[in-house]
Amino acid sequence: MWQVQVKTPLTITTPKGFQASGIHVGLKRKRKDLGLIWCEVGASAAAVYTTNQVQAAPITVTKQAIQASQGRIHAVLVNSGNANACTGELGLSHAYMSQQAMAKSLNVAPEQVAIASTGIIGQPLAIDTLLAGIPQLMPTNDKDAADDFAHAILTTDTGTKTAGQQYMQGDVQISVCGVAKGSGMIHPNMATMLGFLTTDATIEPDVLQTVLRRTIHRTFNCITVDGDSSTNDMVMILASGAAGGATIVEGTDEALAFEQAIETVCQDLAKQIARDGEGATKLIEVTVAGTQTDEVARMIAKQVVGSSLVKTAIFGEDANWGRIIAAVGSIKEPLDVSNVDIKIGSQWVLQQSMPVLFDEAVASQELAKQDVHIHIDLHDGVGQGHAYGCDLTYDYVKINASYRT
Amino acid sequence: MWQVQVKTPLTITTPKGFQASGIHVGLKRKRKDLGLIWCEVGASAAAVYTTNQVQAAPITVTKQAIQASQGRIHAVLVNSGNANACTGELGLSHAYMSQQAMAKSLNVAPEQVAIASTGIIGQPLAIDTLLAGIPQLMPTNDKDAADDFAHAILTTDTGTKTAGQQYMQGDVQISVCGVAKGSGMIHPNMATMLGFLTTDATIEPDVLQTVLRRTIHRTFNCITVDGDSSTNDMVMILASGAAGGATIVEGTDEALAFEQAIETVCQDLAKQIARDGEGATKLIEVTVAGTQTDEVARMIAKQVVGSSLVKTAIFGEDANWGRIIAAVGSIKEPLDVSNVDIKIGSQWVLQQSMPVLFDEAVASQELAKQDVHIHIDLHDGVGQGHAYGCDLTYDYVKINASYRT
Numbered sequence: 001m002w003q004v005q006v007k008t009p010l011t012i013t014t015p016k017g018f019q020a021s022g023i024h025v026g027l028k029r030k031r032k033d034l035g036l037i038w039c040e041v042g043a044s045a046a047a048v049y050t051t052n053q054v055q056a057a058p059i060t061v062t063k064q065a066i067q068a069s070q071g072r073i074h075a076v077l078v079n080s081g082n083a084n085a086c087t088g089e090l091g092l093s094h095a096y097m098s099q100q101a102m103a104k105s106l107n108v109a110p111e112q113v114a115i116a117s118t119g120i121i122g123q124p125l126a127i128d129t130l131l132a133g134i135p136q137l138m139p140t141n142d143k144d145a146a147d148d149f150a151h152a153i154l155t156t157d158t159g160t161k162t163a164g165q166q167y168m169q170g171d172v173q174i175s176v177c178g179v180a181k182g183s184g185m186i187h188p189n190m191a192t193m194l195g196f197l198t199t200d201a202t203i204e205p206d207v208l209q210t211v212l213r214r215t216i217h218r219t220f221n222c223i224t225v226d227g228d229s230s231t232n233d234m235v236m237i238l239a240s241g242a243a244g245g246a247t248i249v250e251g252t253d254e255a256l257a258f259e260q261a262i263e264t265v266c267q268d269l270a271k272q273i274a275r276d277g278e279g280a281t282k283l284i285e286v287t288v289a290g291t292q293t294d295e296v297a298r299m300i301a302k303q304v305v306g307s308s309l310v311k312t313a314i315f316g317e318d319a320n321w322g323r324i325i326a327a328v329g330s331i332k333e334p335l336d337v338s339n340v341d342i343k344i345g346s347q348w349v350l351q352q353s354m355p356v357l358f359d360e361a362v363a364s365q366e367l368a369k370q371d372v373h374i375h376i377d378l379h380d381g382v383g384q385g386h387a388y389g390c391d392l393t394y395d396y397v398k399i400n401a402s403y404r405t
Numbered sequence: 406m407w408q409v410q411v412k413t414p415l416t417i418t419t420p421k422g423f424q425a426s427g428i429h430v431g432l433k434r435k436r437k438d439l440g441l442i443w444c445e446v447g448a449s450a451a452a453v454y455t456t457n458q459v460q461a462a463p464i465t466v467t468k469q470a471i472q473a474s475q476g477r478i479h480a481v482l483v484n485s486g487n488a489n490a491c492t493g494e495l496g497l498s499h500a501y502m503s504q505q506a507m508a509k510s511l512n513v514a515p516e517q518v519a520i521a522s523t524g525i526i527g528q529p530l531a532i533d534t535l536l537a538g539i540p541q542l543m544p545t546n547d548k549d550a551a552d553d554f555a556h557a558i559l560t561t562d563t564g565t566k567t568a569g570q571q572y573m574q575g576d577v578q579i580s581v582c583g584v585a586k587g588s589g590m591i592h593p594n595m596a597t598m599l600g601f602l603t604t605d606a607t608i609e610p611d612v613l614q615t616v617l618r619r620t621i622h623r624t625f626n627c628i629t630v631d632g633d634s635s636t637n638d639m640v641m642i643l644a645s646g647a648a649g650g651a652t653i654v655e656g657t658d659e660a661l662a663f664e665q666a667i668e669t670v671c672q673d674l675a676k677q678i679a680r681d682g683e684g685a686t687k688l689i690e691v692t693v694a695g696t697q698t699d700e701v702a703r704m705i706a707k708q709v710v711g712s713s714l715v716k717t718a719i720f721g722e723d724a725n726w727g728r729i730i731a732a733v734g735s736i737k738e739p740l741d742v743s744n745v746d747i748k749i750g751s752q753w754v755l756q757q758s759m760p761v762l763f764d765e766a767v768a769s770q771e772l773a774k775q776d777v778h779i780h781i782d783l784h785d786g787v788g789q790g791h792a793y794g795c796d797l798t799y800d801y802v803k804i805n806a807s808y809r810t
Contacts, residue, residue, distance in 0.1 A: 054734030054742050054758075086730055088759040121727030122760040231731055308713070308797075309805055316806025322526030325491055326636055329459030337459050353459075354493040355527040392713075397799050400714055401721025 010164020011146030015175040015200035017041050017240030019141045022148030025133030027081030027119070027126055034130065035152030037076040037196060038106065038139040043238035045073035045114065046209035048216050050233035056085030057095035058115045059234065065099070068111035071205025073238060076196060077102045077137075078116045078153050079130055080181070085231040086122040094125045101134045116194055116234050118155055118181065146179070153181045153194055156399060158276055163268035165261040169254055172245035174201045176261040180269040182233075182276075192230035195220065195269055200243035201258055207250050211259050212237050219266035222298060222387045223274040224306040237262070274388035275370075279395030283371050284314055287386045290378040296333050297385030303327045304374065305389035315391035317367035319358070321349040328376060336380045343375040415569020416551030420580040420605035422446050422645030424546045427553030430538030432486030432524070432531055439535065440557030442481040442601060443511065443544040448643035450478035450519065451614035453621050455638035461490030462500035463520045464639065470504070473516035476610025478643060481601060482507045482542075483521045483558050484535060485586070490636040491527040499530045506539045521599055521639050523560055523586065551584070558586045558599055561804060563681055568673035570666040574659055577650035579606045581666040585674040587638075587681075597635035600625065600674055605648035606663055612655050616664050617642050624671035627703060627792045628679040629711040642667070679793035680775075684800030688776050689719055692791045695783040701738050702790030708732045709779065710794035720796035722772035724763070726754040733781060741785045748780040 013020050019038045027033040045066055049059050066073065077098060084091045095115060103110040117125070139145060150160035164177035175198075182193030203211075216235055241247075248254050275283040286305045288297040304310055307327040313320035321342045329337055342350035345366030347358040366372070372391075418425050424443045432438040450471055454464050471478065482503060489496045500520060508515040522530070544550060555565035569582035580603075587598030608616075621640055646652075653659045680688040691710045693702040709715055712732040718725035726747050734742055747755035750771030752763040771777070777796075 052731060052734040053736075053740050054730050083727075086727060086755070086758060086760060088757075121731065122755075231734065308801075312802050312805035315802065318806065322488075322491060325459050326457060326526065329457040329636065331458075335458050350491070350527070352493075353491060355491060392802060394799050394802050396713075397717055397720065397797060397802060400717035401723070 009143060010166065010175065010177045011143050011162055012037060012149065012177050012179050012196060012198045013141040013143060013146040014164055014177050015198045015240060015242070017043070017200055017242030018198045019139035020145040020149040021137040021139040022145070022150070022152030023133060023136050025136070026129045027079055031154070032148060032152040033079055033081045034133045034137065035078045035149040036137040036139055037149065037198065037238065039074055039238055039240050041240055041242060042072050042074050042112065043240045044203055044205040044208050045071050045236065045238050046205055046212045047234055047236040048213055050230055052231050054086065054231050056083050056117060056232040057087060057091040058084055058117045059232065060092065061095040061099055062114040062116065062234065065111045065114050069109070072112065073114050074108040074112040075102060075106055076114045076116065076236060076238070078194065080153050080155055081119040082117060082123060082125050083119045083121045083232045084117040084125045087124055090124060094127045097127055098130055101131050105134050114236060116232070118153065118192065118194055118232050121231060150179045153179070155181065156278055157181050161269055161272040161276070163265045165264045167257055167261055169201070169245045169257065172243050174243050174245060174258070174261070175199060176201070176265050178265045178269050180273055182273040193220065193233045193273060195235035197237040197262065197265060199237065199239045200241065201239050201248055202241035202245050203239045203248040203258070207248065208237060208239055210250065211255070211262060215259060215262045215266050219263060219270045222302065223270045224302055224387065224389045271388055274390050277390035278399045279393040280390030281393055282314060282391045284374065284389045284391065285371065285386065286374045286376065287384070288376045289384045290380055291383035292381040293383040294385050297383040298387065299331050299333060300328050300376065301385050301387035303331050304376070305387040308392055311389065311392035314367065314372055315393045317364055319344045319349055319360070319363040319367060321355065324374060324376070325350060335378065337378070339379045341377040341379070345373060414548060415571065415580065415582045416548050416567055417442060417554065417582050417584050417601060417603045418546040418548060418551040419569055419582050420603045420645060420647070422448070422605055422647030423603045424544035425550040425554040426542040426544040427550070427555070427557030428538060428541050430541070431534045432484055436559070437553060437557040438484055438486045439538045439542065440483045440554040441542040441544055442554065442603065442643065444479055444643055444645050446645055446647060447477050447479050447517065448645045449608055449610045449613050450476050450641065450643050451610055451617045452639055452641040453618055455635055457636050459491065459636050461488050461522060461637040462492060462496040463489055463522045464637065465497065466500040466504055467519040467521065467639065470516045470519050477517060478519050479513045479517040480507060480511055481519045481521065481641060481643070483599065485558050485560055486524040487522060487528060487530050488524045488526045488637045489522040489530045492529055495529060499532045502532060503535055506536050510539050519641060521637070523558065523597065523599055523637050526636060555584045558584070560586065561683055562586050566674055566677040566681070568670045570669045572662055572666055574606070574650045574662065577648050579648050579650060579663070579666070580604060581606070581670050583670045583674050585678055587678040598625065598638045598678060600640035602642040602667065602670060604642065604644045605646065606644050606653055607646035607650050608644045608653040608663070612653065613642060613644055615655065616660070616667060620664060620668045620671050624668060624675045627707065628675045629707055629792065629794045676793055679795050682795035683804045684798040685795030686798055687719060687796045689779065689794045689796065690776065690791065691779045691781065692789070693781045694789045695785055696788035697786040698788045699790050702788040703792065704736050704738060705733050705781065706790050706792035708736050709781065710792040713797055716794065716797035719772065719777055720798045722769055724749045724754055724765070724768040724772060726760065729779060729781070730755060740783065742783070744784045746782040746784070750778060
């Protein structure tokens with residue numbers, strides 16, 4: 001007889017030491033809008049923030065917290081419905097009030113609480129509503145609690161985004177799990193995207209920061225929905241050390257395994273975000289090879305996946321390689337474009353920079369799928385890279401023409 | 406009694422020395438698709454080309470022609486319907502064949518004929534069709550001929566784009582006129598846009614080149630429709646000298662007056678192109694002041710007018726300043742964003758980086774107009790700049806999801 005193995009979904013409460021909660025307090029009309037991740041033992045923390053020069057109050061407060069606590073964080077409080085951005089001194093004071101209230105309720109120091117917000121920009125946070133909700137956050141480590149948190153951080157997302165990975169460090173099982181939100185305004189360099197990773201690995205904050213930054217460069221920063229970048233984006237990782245493994249040191253096999261797990265989780269979340277771009281019907285994956293450097297390959301991949309003309313062509317299920325090659329040629333870095341091959345789905349459509357005959361019926365069939373893969377080879381080096389995005393649709397226009405009012 | 410002054414529209418055949426023609430030869434199904442500008446006396450020529458690294462065959466041929474003729478051009482042959490881009494050696498030979506056939510028909514040297522193409526990428530030019538059309542091009546200097554040319558260069562444009570300006574250089578009347586096309590793929594740095602200017606001023610090619618380059622930087626390069634750049638863009642100016650004025654020398658009042666006339670014509674054409682962006686319902690004009698340099702102001706203006714989220718908000722007639730300030734903050738140059746004012750139409754919506762109360766009804770009314778003006782002041786210098794664009798609509802998606810097939 002076979003033994004039936006029930007695979008438990010991996011959530012942010014899977015790694016030992018983490019609890020979560022997600023509730024509705026009234027910042028949104030009906031849906032959950034306030035969430036908490038709680039690590040009683042305290043976690044090493046690292047974070048990467050939006051590159052937008054206009055940064056929301058919670059970004060400022062969380063940066064300060066991580067600095068002041070020397071990367072030791074107990075809790076992350078997240079609200080959706082209001083971004084608390086462009087809200088001036090009042091917004092900053094609201095952000096501190098949230099942090100302090102949460103810290104008091106959990107009996108930790110304010111600088112051990114990170115905060116994040118997402119939602120509408122430039123309207124004062126309904127601080128009384130938020131503060132009234134804080135005592136109702138009752139973190140537990142069951143998977144429903146993780147699911148509640150995943151819901152509480154959503155805005156125009158059509159569903160929650162979670163991912164997880166487990167591996168053995170010697171005889172200790174390490175879990176790395178994550179949850180994210182992000183729909184419109186998704187672009188390289190952390191745009192209206194929130195991501196929270198938990199792990200029970202043991203690692204110092206500075207090493208964790210290095211690993212996170214490297215991983216995000218290869219994952220979250222390779223997605224684009226509409227080219228805009230936001231005021232509130234943040235990806236944070238908390239490492240509880242509760243699995244009981246040895247401390248992970250840079251440059252070791254253990255560090256490599258850990259980084260690979262983080263990359264897998266981030267990649268998974270990034271693809272979920274790209275697929276859930278506002279109004280999107282398809283995930284577009286662009287891989288680029290044969291460039292002088294990996295960085296140039298990534299630039300090309302992002303340019304192609306971010307091109308409005310490519311995005312609308314894919315929506316129209318049109319194998320329009322002309323727009324792809326035009327996007328390739330428009331990056332700032334000098335390129336040799338004399339020998340470019342382009343493959344859409346399973347078929348080469350351009351070889352040596354010249355169109356080749358392909359089966360339009362097969363192309364239409366492949367472009368009708370939910371996943372579209374474009375591969376580009378410049379045959380001019382060993383650089384490679386990739387980017388993810390989504391198609392540009394009527395619904396994108398619909399959603400964004402009527403978001404605020 | 407008043408004297409009724411009938412203002413003749415200024416066209417590319419208004420400047421002395423120019424004739425034009427535009428016909429249907431069959432590169433497009435029904436509409437005009439082949440055009441000619443003819444300057445019997447020969448003109449000083451200058452041109453600015455796409456910055457895309459993938460450049461169409463006619464770009465190569467025209468660059469060579471202007472170099473080989475030392476900037477003395479007799480004719481410009483333009484076809485629409487096929488861009489002759491990504492067509493390899495065959496495409497290049499088609500481009501030379503067109504140039505040579507036109508030269509032979511006009512009895513001038515091939516290098517005195519410039520060529521340009523616009524339309525679909527990567528399909529072989531129907532060269533026999535084009536060549537068969539060349540003898541049918543019968544240039545005249547009446548305004549119908551100019552109108553025929555204006556039609557012959559269009560692709561997805563909804564109408565022709567022409568502009569003109571006249572001024573006195575001493576007692577000689579100088580005319581500067583222009584015609585352009587460009588709808589989708591319009592972006593700074595010359596993207597799927599063709600522009601042809603004619604003037605009867607007397608000026609050397611090198612001076613003309615300098616003036617043109619400077620002017621385009623402030624005009625055509627400040628428009629954006631969808632952020633993509635094309636393989637075929639070109640703006641060319643021909644100066645016949647037929648007005649009989651003295652040669653214009655750099656640094657003189659005459660040069661200044663000439664440059665102002667060119668700038669007026671280019672600005673007018675650029676705005677017409679932005680207004681006619683694919684699917685556009687509104688022209689968006691963004692002016693930026695109070696930056697460290699003019700260049701930074703222009704970067705901000707382009708970023709705002711190119712933001713998909715701003716564009717959809719304007720389509721939705723939504724005074725969404727949050728997306729505007731987010732776009733401001735996302736440029737690469739370091740900015741002081743602590744004291745930003747934003748005005749939409751007649752109302753300030755953000756002051757000192759904080760939202761201010763404004764009349765939503767007035768905002769809706771103003772955003773319902775065909776021209777939307779956004780003004781941004783950073784109060785951090787004397788730099789200023791502007792950019793033009795259009796809204797992002799359902800029709801943009803419709804047009805571009807079904808262009809090729």
